[in-house]
Amino acid sequence: METAIRTRRLTKRYRTRPALQDLDLEVPRNVVFGYLGPNGAGKTTTIRLLAGLLRPSAGSAEILGRDTVRRREEAQRHIGYLPGDFAVYRDLTGEQYLRFIGNLRGGVDRSFVDHLAKRLDLDRSVRVGGLSHGNRQKLGIIQAFMHRPDVLILDEPTAGLDPLIQREFLGLVREARDEGRTVFLSSHILDEVEAVADMVAILRHGRLVVVESVENLKARAVRRIDLVFEGPPPVAALRAVPAVREARSTGHTAHLVVEGSMAGLLAVAAPHGVEHVVTHEPNLEEIFVRYYTTGKV
Numbered sequence: 379m380e381t382a383i384r385t386r387r388l389t390k391r392y393r394t395r396p397a398l399q400d401l402d403l404e405v406p407r408n409v410v411f412g413y414l415g416p417n418g419a420g421k422t423t424t425i426r427l428l429a430g431l432l433r434p435s436a437g438s439a440e441i442l443g444r445d446t447v448r449r450r451e452e453a454q455r456h457i458g459y460l461p462g463d464f465a466v467y468r469d470l471t472g473e474q475y476l477r478f479i480g481n482l483r484g485g486v487d488r489s490f491v492d493h494l495a496k497r498l499d500l501d502r503s504v505r506v507g508g509l510s511h512g513n514r515q516k517l518g519i520i521q522a523f524m525h526r527p528d529v530l531i532l533d534e535p536t537a538g539l540d541p542l543i544q545r546e547f548l549g550l551v552r553e554a555r556d557e558g559r560t561v562f563l564s565s566h567i568l569d570e571v572e573a574v575a576d577m578v579a580i581l582r583h584g585r586l587v588v589v590e591s592v593e594n595l596k597a598r599a600v601r602r603i604d605l606v607f608e609g610p611p612p613v614a615a616l617r618a619v620p621a622v623r624e625a626r627s628t629g630h631t632a633h634l635v636v637e638g639s640m641a642g643l644l645a646v647a648a649p650h651g652v653e654h655v656v657t658h659e660p661n662l663e664e665i666f667v668r669y670y671t672t673g674k675v
């Protein structure tokens with residue numbers, strides 16, 4: 379499998395303080411990669427290093443095999459970058475800005491720019507200075523996508539977007555992936571990462587805590603399950619099942635919080651006469667919160 383982004387012991391210190399420490403990442407091509415972490419974890423620092431805008435204090439980063447320091451311009455030619463604090467000349471209209479950037483990139487497909495603006499519902503005739511924060515963010519997204527780069531590096535792309543536009547944006551991300559591109563996006567919003575990412579990494583205090591496919595994380599995630607019994611639920615027996623983290627009952631229903639495989643639980647419950655099973659979607663949030671706060675599962 380070809381690698382879109384690779385970092386080796388990538389480290390950035392501001393004065394002596396490490397913002398990012400020994401990051402080893404390998405992002406395959408053709409995936410959506412969610413980059414998560416609490417405030418100050420080092421996400422923006424990583425993204426700026428990948429975009430070739432910061433020099434590492436140690437270690438290295440590559441975009442499609444091009445080192446972001448030694449072959450910086452080549453690496454940059456393959457990326458579309460949305461900074462976390464996207465800002466442009468206020469006097470230009472959206473249209474003028476996109477034309478300007480498009481020309482710098484040697485020309486882009488105008489019909490694709492029109493398509494993006496339509497999808498995100500952006501009026502390009504308005505001066506940037508007169509655009510709301512969310513509309514400015516749309517402009518930032520368009521300039522990142524419009525030259526159809528191989529690798530999209532997006533810092534908090536949905537910040538300021540309303541829910542309908544967020545959904546449209548996630549559609550664009552999926553389409554980019556389906557066309558063979560790679561999307562690396564940082565986010566605080568777990569739902570959107572869960573909805574769109576194939577893999578996620580969690581960063582904490584400048585260090586990588588975990589890299590995992592969303593599928594595997596979900597398999598390990600916490601699930602809420604209600605079992606409806608013919609008679610009173612065998613709460614003590616259910617509590618004794620290793621995967622069961624919480625168990626309580628109301629009437630004939632046992633309300634359980636289960637982590638991992640349900641096989642053991644069903645073996646214990648079945649002989650007691652289960653009439654009905656209701657499983658709720660696994661909740662990634664709990665597992666993420668634990669990673670964020672303790673750094674372990």
Ligand SMILES: Nc1ncnc2c1ncn2[C@@H]1O[C@H](COP(=O)(O)OP(=O)(O)OP(=O)(O)O)[C@@H](O)[C@H]1O
Pocket residue numbers: 392396397415416417418419420421422423424
């Ligand atoms: N230019 C700078 N000079 C000094 N310290 C900095 C600089 N930029 C970032 N830092 C520090 O580096 C650490 C990582 O910051 P970074 O912006 O990468 O985090 P983040 O994960 O993007 O956070 P957020 O979610 O709040 O945007 C923080 O402790 C921050 O204060």
